[in-house]
Amino acid sequence: MEIKSDLRHGRHCVFKMHVHLVFVTKYRRNVFTKEVLDDLKIFFEKVCLDFESELVEFDGEDDHVHLLVNYPPKVAVSVLVNSLKGVSSRMIRKKNYPSIKMKLWGGALWSPSYFAGSCGGAPIEIIRQYIEQQQTPA
Template identity: 85%
Template sequence: MGNDNDIRHGRHCVFLMHVHLVFVTKYRREVFTKEIIDDLRDIFASVCSDFEAELVEFDGEDDHVHLLVNYPPKVAVSTLVNSLKGVSSRMIRKKSYPSIRRKLWGGALWSPSYFAGSCGGAPIELIRQYIEQQQTPH
């Protein structure tokens, strides 16, 4: 399950949940610079802390970003994603970066779709084997 220090405790649960998120720019336009990526890192970390989540890893290229987020079970991934994309779009557009103003219009920074993959812990096959080996009562 990973390092014991990574395991988090809620009031009635113990958890270690990570999600890998990928956000793509609207029309897959190549608008991100190192400066924008650095600003996005700070914005995403701030939004995550509002959800009692943690931005574990973040990076991106000129048309998409990858996030690894450790989040509590009370947070729906879709709610987290909506907030991450909405706040970041508003904050980045407010700074009026020329590359974004030139290539994107209409108030949207992100494509409406996203990728979310659960990750962390043991591989699925290992968990399946463990469950299969349980001693069913007679």
């Protein structure tokens, strides 16, 4: 896949797809420090590369993280999320952070739920207007 400007090209498609993801820690515990967030960013970037995706933006607070991911149409968001959460949880547990070990004793880092919102491109109203104005053959 080649990247030109902000449009990406696959073999049979041209695309620009972004998703805003939010992951919350199990029981909404405040376990993240700057060091943990820095490690999470590295893990998320590696997973994104495996999916031919790009982690465009990442940040978080004590109990949740936000990701902006540019991904190809062949990737299901649910599969990407599953991998992002699974790999990051496993790698963080390997590092044995005391703040996490004390507050999350069951082995799970993330709540099973997540937020995913599509973003980028023109607003829905503009797209709707554009489609309505197409020259339909009589």
